[in-house]
Amino acid sequence: MRAVDTSRAHARLTWPAVALLACAAICTACSNDNNPSTPTTPTTPAGTVTETLNGVMAPNGTAIRTFTARQAGTVTVQLARVDPSITVGLGVGIRGATGADCKFTQTVNTQSGTTAQLTATVDLGTYCAGAYDIGTVGQGGATVTVTVTHP
Amino acid sequence: MKTATTAVSFLCVIGVLTVACGNDNTPSTPTTPLLPSSEVFTGTLGAQGSSFYSFTVATSGNVSITLASLVPKAPGPAVNTVMGLGVGTPDGTTCAVTNSVTTAPGLTAQLVNSLTPATYCAKIYDLGQLTGPVDFAVRIVHP
Numbered sequence: 001m002r003a004v005d006t007s008r009a010h011a012r013l014t015w016p017a018v019a020l021l022a023c024a025a026i027c028t029a030c031s032n033d034n035n036p037s038t039p040t041t042p043t044t045p046a047g048t049v050t051e052t053l054n055g056v057m058a059p060n061g062t063a064i065r066t067f068t069a070r071q072a073g074t075v076t077v078q079l080a081r082v083d084p085s086i087t088v089g090l091g092v093g094i095r096g097a098t099g100a101d102c103k104f105t106q107t108v109n110t111q112s113g114t115t116a117q118l119t120a121t122v123d124l125g126t127y128c129a130g131a132y133d134i135g136t137v138g139q140g141g142a143t144v145t146v147t148v149t150h151p
Numbered sequence: 152m153k154t155a156t157t158a159v160s161f162l163c164v165i166g167v168l169t170v171a172c173g174n175d176n177t178p179s180t181p182t183t184p185l186l187p188s189s190e191v192f193t194g195t196l197g198a199q200g201s202s203f204y205s206f207t208v209a210t211s212g213n214v215s216i217t218l219a220s221l222v223p224k225a226p227g228p229a230v231n232t233v234m235g236l237g238v239g240t241p242d243g244t245t246c247a248v249t250n251s252v253t254t255a256p257g258l259t260a261q262l263v264n265s266l267t268p269a270t271y272c273a274k275i276y277d278l279g280q281l282t283g284p285v286d287f288a289v290r291i292v293h294p
Contacts, residue, residue, distance in 0.1 A: 062226050072259070089227045092258070094219045094290055097191045103220035103288035105256045107227040122258040123215070125189065125292065132226040 048073070052080075053130060053146040057088070059137045063144050064102045064130035066095060069122045073151030076116035077129045081145035086136040087111050088144065092120050092129040102128035109134055112145075122150070192273060192289040201235075201276035203246035204289070211267045212294035214238065215260035218275065220288035230285065231255045235276040236262055246272035253278060260292070 049070075055063035069075065079090045088111075091104035110117045118129075131144045192204035208214060218236045222229050237251030251274075254261040273291050 075258075091227050091229065093229070094191065094217075094258070094288055096288060097193050102226065103191075103193065103286070104222055104227045104229040105220050105258050107229045109228070120258050123217070123260055123292075124187075125290070127258065134227075 048149050048151055050147060050149045053144070053148070055130075056141045056143050057131060057133060057137055058141050059139060060133050061137070061141075062102065062130060062132040063146065064128050065146065065148060066126060066128045067148050067150055068126045069124055069150045071151045072123050073121070075120045075122050075127065075129070075148065075150045077118040077120075078114075078116040078147045078149075079110055079112050079131060079144065080114075080147050081143070082112045082131070083143040084138075085111060086142060087134065088136060088142065089132040089134045090117055090130075090146070091132065092118050092127065092148075095126065095128050102130060116147075116149070187292045187294070189290055189292040192275075192291060193287065195284050195286050196275060196277060196281065197284045198281045199277050199279070200281070201274060202287075203241075203272045203274040204291070205241050205246075205270055205272045206291055206293060207270050208266050208268050208293050210294045212265065214264050214266045214271070214291065214293040216262040216264075216273050217258065217260045217290040217292075218254055218256050218287070219258060219290050220286070221256050222286045223283060225286055229256065232280050232285070233278060234280075234287075235274075235278050236289070237274040237276070238262060238264055238266075239272055239274065241270060241272045246274040248274055266293070 051067050053065035057063045077092050082088055087109050089107055090110050091107040093102050093104040096103050106118055106120055108117050129148045130146055190206055194202050196202055216238055218234060221232050233253050233255050235251055236254055237248035239246050239248035250264055252262050273289055275287055275289055
């Protein structure tokens with residue numbers, strides 16, 4: 001009667017089994033790598049953002065809005081409405097050291113219009129835009145609407 | 152004996168796979184772009200005048216300097232006078248400029264330098280074009 005080497009037979013059966021189990025473990029552990037279960041929010045917003053300032057400007061006063069460009073790009077500033085219908089100063093720039101005022105880079109004297117009166121190229125950062133009295137605002141003040149579009 | 156070795160090998164394989172692949176499916180947290188730190192240097196400059204401002208760079212990186220505003224009388228109108236804009240190192244009561252440009256105001260950096268940690272200065276100076284005092288604003292963005 002022929003003796004059977006049970007230990008060798010066991011070893012021949014076990015190593016293929018280990019390989020199969022390893023493959024199964026790989027499939028289980030890594031099969032979902034390319035299928036993120038939760039969509040991530042883009043770190044940089046796509047497109048542009050439009051912000052609107054509505055304010056009442058006093059004689060010799062200003063109406064300023066601060067905005068943040070999340071990436072470099074083009075900023076447009078539109079004096080969309082002014083009541084009464086007068087010419088005022090419109091500007092875009094950066095806030096001063098105290099943040100209380102807007103240090104204008106570009107300015108234009110303009111009435112309200114349906115297209116942007118100012119266009120500027122900016123880096124990522126915080127900026128300001130708005131209207132200021134050039135001596136035309138009466139004692140009753142002036143209501144202004146300024147629209148800023150930025151990246 | 153071989154059975155025990157096989158079992159240990161299998162457990163090692165599973166352990167390695169668990170460590171290697173355990174975090175692959177963790178959703179990333181949405182982040183908001185960070186704005187670099189910035190300082191605004193303001194003042195009034197007369198004809199033939201100059202002014203400088205010292206700032207400290209804590210870590211190596213790009214330093215961006217922007218001549219953002221020149222206004223004879225606040226709040227406006229703004230003027231487009233070309234000025235000198237420089238960066239250097241403080242030297243007593245002066246700023247020893249090492250890099251400079253001549254530029255009109257704008258909202259993109261006119262002077263960008265890669266600097267190592269130290270104290271530096273930004274300088275604005277008239278090139279002979281000012282006819283009266285102007286209020287200026289210079290933005291310095293640094294690491």
